[in-house]
Amino acid sequence: MPGIDKLPIEETLEDSPQTRSLLGVFEEDAAAISNYTHQLYQAMERIYNAQNELSAATHLTSKILKEYEKQRFPLGGDDEVMSSTLQQFAKVIDELSSCHAVLSTQLADAMMFPVTQFQERELKEILTLKEVFQISSNDHDAAINRYARLSKRRENEKVKLEVIEDVYTSRKKQHQTMMHYFCSLNTLQYKKKIALLEPLLGYMQAQISFFKMGSENLTEQLEEFLTNIGTSVQNVRKEMDSEIENMQQTIQDLEMAANLLYVPDPDTAKVPVNRNLTRKAGYLNTRNKTGLVSSTWDRLYYFTQGGILMSQARGHVAGGLVMDIDNCSVMAVDCEDRRYCFQISSFDGKKSVILQAESKKDYEEWITTINNISKRIYLSENPEEVAARVNQSALEAVTPSPSFQQRHESMRPPSRGKPRTSVSSISSSTGPESPVLSVPLSSMSLDSIVTPETPIQFDIISPVSEEFAGQAKLSGQPGRRTNPFGESSGTVSDSEDSILHQLFIVRFLGSIEVKSDESPDVIYETMRQILAARAIHNIFRMTESHLLVTCDSLKLIDPQTQVTRLRFPLHSVVLYATHQENKRLFGFVLHIAGGKVEGRPVSVCYVFESNNEGEKICDSVGLAKQIALHAEMDRKTSEKQKEVDKEKERQQKELNKQKQIEKDLEEQSRLIAASSRPNPSSGDGQFLVLTSSQTEDEVGVDGKKKIDSEA
Numbered sequence: 001m002p003g004i005d006k007l008p009i010e011e012t013l014e015d016s017p018q019t020r021s022l023l024g025v026f027e028e029d030a031a032a033i034s035n036y037t038h039q040l041y042q043a044m045e046r047i048y049n050a051q052n053e054l055s056a057a058t059h060l061t062s063k064i065l066k067e068y069e070k071q072r073f074p075l076g077g078d079d080e081v082m083s084s085t086l087q088q089f090a091k092v093i094d095e096l097s098s099c100h101a102v103l104s105t106q107l108a109d110a111m112m113f114p115v116t117q118f119q120e121r122e123l124k125e126i127l128t129l130k131e132v133f134q135i136s137s138n139d140h141d142a143a144i145n146r147y148a149r150l151s152k153r154r155e156n157e158k159v160k161l162e163v164i165e166d167v168y169t170s171r172k173k174q175h176q177t178m179m180h181y182f183c184s185l186n187t188l189q190y191k192k193k194i195a196l197l198e199p200l201l202g203y204m205q206a207q208i209s210f211f212k213m214g215s216e217n218l219t220e221q222l223e224e225f226l227t228n229i230g231t232s233v234q235n236v237r238k239e240m241d242s243e244i245e246n247m248q249q250t251i252q253d254l255e256m257a258a259n260l261l262y263v264p265d266p267d268t269a270k271v272p273v274n275r276n277l278t279r280k281a282g283y284l285n286t287r288n289k290t291g292l293v294s295s296t297w298d299r300l301y302y303f304t305q306g307g308i309l310m311s312q313a314r315g316h317v318a319g320g321l322v323m324d325i326d327n328c329s330v331m332a333v334d335c336e337d338r339r340y341c342f343q344i345s346s347f348d349g350k351k352s353v354i355l356q357a358e359s360k361k362d363y364e365e366w367i368t369t370i371n372n373i374s375k376r377i378y379l380s381e382n383p384e385e386v387a388a389r390v391n392q393s394a395l396e397a398v399t400p401s402p403s404f405q406q407r408h409e410s411m412r413p414p415s416r417g418k419p420r421t422s423v424s425s426i427s428s429s430t431g432p433e434s435p436v437l438s439v440p441l442s443s444m445s446l447d448s449i450v451t452p453e454t455p456i457q458f459d460i461i462s463p464v465s466e467e468f469a470g471q472a473k474l475s476g477q478p479g480r481r482t483n484p485f486g487e488s489s490g491t492v493s494d495s496e497d498s499i500l501h502q503l504f505i506v507r508f509l510g511s512i513e514v515k516s517d518e519s520p521d522v523i524y525e526t527m528r529q530i531l532a533a534r535a536i537h538n539i540f541r542m543t544e545s546h547l548l549v550t551c552d553s554l555k556l557i558d559p560q561t562q563v564t565r566l567r568f569p570l571h572s573v574v575l576y577a578t579h580q581e582n583k584r585l586f587g588f589v590l591h592i593a594g595g596k597v598e599g600r601p602v603s604v605c606y607v608f609e610s611n612n613e614g615e616k617i618c619d620s621v622g623l624a625k626q627i628a629l630h631a632e633m634d635r636k637t638s639e640k641q642k643e644v645d646k647e648k649e650r651q652q653k654e655l656n657k658q659k660q661i662e663k664d665l666e667e668q669s670r671l672i673a674a675s676s677r678p679n680p681s682s683g684d685g686q687f688l689v690l691t692s693s694q695t696e697d698e699v700g701v702d703g704k705k706k707i708d709s710e711a
Helices: 017-049 054-070 079-096 104-148 157-210 220-257 360-374 383-395 463-475 521-536 614-675 692-710
Strands: 281-289 295-305 308-312 320-324 329-332 341-345 352-356 502-514 543-549 553-557 564-569 573-578 585-597 600-610
Touching: 017 054, 017 104, 017 157, 054 079, 079 157, 079 220, 104 157, 104 295, 157 220, 281 360, 295 360, 329 360, 341 360, 383 521, 502 521, 502 614, 521 573, 521 585, 521 600, 543 614, 564 585, 573 614, 585 614, 600 614
Parallel strands: none
Antiparallel strands: 281 295, 281 352, 295 308, 308 320, 329 341, 341 352, 502 543, 502 600, 543 553, 553 564, 573 585, 585 600
């Protein structure tokens, strides 16, 4: 007989909505079979119980058999064969309905027993398995929800083990129940044929035996037809037995192979992560906001189709569009004390969704798959090979990285405490899980832009954490916080007198030394290299900071402590640009003070991601440089004016000094002329005698004048 569609036992562990939908079709078919078998059973029961109404009951049986072709079974693989066979039976039964005599024993054994067994044993078994499967499915969903609510901060090992054991037990129970349920539904398609054909065959054989092969209606052609039907039933039985044996073997193999997958978070060493996927499907928890601060989590089935992400709830026939993931961005996030959370943002930044994976393996595979789709690798002829080649080429380029402190040595404030020590490893400021890797760029045709074999830095380190921490402990005072709006209660910062203060929220993606600073292509190539390296090496955490743009510098400020992480002098920023397509990405090239390589200054390109404000940041930096340029021109003009005023003041002092000298000379000449005249006498001929004080004063004055005249 032709092949019969069956439920895939291999997909019971995944338990996808498509499998549930197919299961619903089989359950609907079982209900239809049960309904039809019940009708046939009632008809045959009338034959058995009503000897006087045998003719009418036989006619009803014939009528019901004729209506088989009008039935619409969801799984009607061989309806034409069954319809033609039953139609032939109906015709014969209708012809014999007027001359049948009921033999209770023969009808009970040959006609009623098979259909009764089918109803009482097979159909009830399916109903029982359906109830057990529904209970195990509900228990599994409850266990998964309890597992998803486990806290990663206040983790109770005992509670965690109990929840994991509960998930393991419920998942195993659901898987085993579902496999046996599928097996019973698949077997029902064969038993349906047997349950329909065997009672009719027994009925006809009883009739043939009763009439002793002498009825005019029982011809050799009818015997041959019945023989063929009996052979067909035996073939169906053999085929069913073979299929049952294969399904049982499949169940055993799947139970052994799926033992590790019952654990909600399997060990990635035993179940490795596949990073070359361009398609992914599975259950994820999605966060839905219900208020300003409240939210709920729903468990949906997510899958990718090309460059779009779809979701589907249980019981739904088709999935719905979530978002377009071409040129999207994905990163790990901390969300409501839940593990394995990640956020997908559309290319224009207008839409984002936060999802939670069940295990670390699913978490990493979802992120890498979305990254591969975002690069449009799925459009290639063999996407998995392309993804594997890209990942392999990047993995071969991994080398150790020097400390990020060495890169920013000249930009840090001078240390007043203990001498600076080298740092061998850097931990992310966002948490201990953030990896710090350095990936050297392979030699390309872009060597004239990006320095080859230069490591990429994916994280920043606050100078306060290393240099000021010891100083604060010695002095007993905490490190000074930088107010992004230029206000300070104590020491005045170097940017308080700046007329421009603009604050932006940014996330640091990475930095690398470059060889050129003449074209925006330097920044574009640096962005491409950093984003590719982050995607290949699964570095999804980014340090969030506040970027303060002033007229003299760019500052990266810790949003929690308000401590300045890095300060970039504005005059050292020689180039800045946004990404050509993704306007949230921007970068700038900075000249390192005092550093030169091959006669040229050392240049470093920094790349950041903002909240759709890349062009605004670049405009703000451009405005700051213009203001700084005008301020510098005004300063030079003021200095020149001060020099002119100072020269005029000096000349005026010289002129005043010359006038004073001329005045002193005139006074000296007058005194000399007065001293050369004779002393006047009194009227009686006596001389005028001076007192001692007067004489000394005059002598002193005359001596001074004499000395001046000699000079």
